[in-house]
Amino acid sequence: MPGLFGNIVSPLTGTLRHRWRGWLVLCALWLAGCAQPMPSAPAEENSWTGRIALQIDGQASQSFSAMFELRGTAQAGGLVLLSPFGNRIAQLDWKDGHAQLVSGQDTRTSDSLDTLLQDVTGTRIPVTALFSWLKGTQASATGWQADLTGIADGRLTARRDDPQPTATLRIALTP
Numbered sequence: 001m002p003g004l005f006g007n008i009v010s011p012l013t014g015t016l017r018h019r020w021r022g023w024l025v026l027c028a029l030w031l032a033g034c035a036q037p038m039p040s041a042p043a044e045e046n047s048w049t050g051r052i053a054l055q056i057d058g059q060a061s062q063s064f065s066a067m068f069e070l071r072g073t074a075q076a077g078g079l080v081l082l083s084p085f086g087n088r089i090a091q092l093d094w095k096d097g098h099a100q101l102v103s104g105q106d107t108r109t110s111d112s113l114d115t116l117l118q119d120v121t122g123t124r125i126p127v128t129a130l131f132s133w134l135k136g137t138q139a140s141a142t143g144w145q146a147d148l149t150g151i152a153d154g155r156l157t158a159r160r161d162d163p164q165p166t167a168t169l170r171i172a173l174t175p
Contacts, residue, residue, distance in 0.1 A: 047071040048134055050154065050173040052081075054121050058165030062122050074128040081120065090120050123160075123167050133158065134171070 053065040066089055067082040076095040083089055090103040092113070099113040101120065110116050118124050126141030133139060136151045143162035150156065154173035160166060 046073060046077075046131065046135070048173055050171060053170045054123065054125075055168045055170075056123050056165055057167070064121050070134075074131050079117075092116055092120065125169065126158075130158075134173075 048068075048070045050068060051065065052068045054063065056062040067084065067086070069078075069080040069082070071078050072094075078094070079092040081089040081091075090101060092102075093100050094113045097111055099110050099116045101108045101110075101116040103120070108116060108119070113127060114124055117127065126139075126144050129139040129141035129144065129146070133146045133148060133151070133156055136148055138146065138148060141158075144158050144160045146156065146158040148156065154175065156169075156171040156173075158169045160168075
């Protein structure tokens with residue numbers, strides 16, 4: 001009897017393994033298809049990737065975190081926010097005083113990058129200062145104080161005390 005039982009289980013186990021491998025291959029292909037690479041940027045252009053987290057304190061505390069890809073300058077560039085699985089949450093592009101936000105099926109445009117960025121994150125982010133901070137250069141931004149002591153290790157923390165509510169921006173760059 002054990003021989004007969006062994007013959008029945010062995011083909012079944014092989015079939016399950018075959019199906020399991022097939023599902024893994026399909027899942028890997030699906031995930032690869034969801035990833036949307038950012039267009040290549042010229043080598044001399046500034047670009048950073050990593051994780052961004054924003055905590056807004058107050059009566060109704062808010063937090064926002066995502067992976068990001070940032071390129072360009074405060075005058076012309078792009079920001080892509082990605083979920084932990086690499087799916088695009090939002091893409092912001094700006095140039096010549098014009099900004100565009102694409103989020104899901106929605107597209108919005110504005111003359112103000114700050115306004116669209118606030119719509120995505122929940123508060124104003126000092127874009128011009130952010131580009132300087134990421135380069136390791138201290139820059140002033142009304143109400144914000146940046147701690148650049150960890151920038152050599154790919155860490156940036158900035159805190160806004162004015163206007164209220166306070167906000168803390170944390171960035172961890174990927175090498």
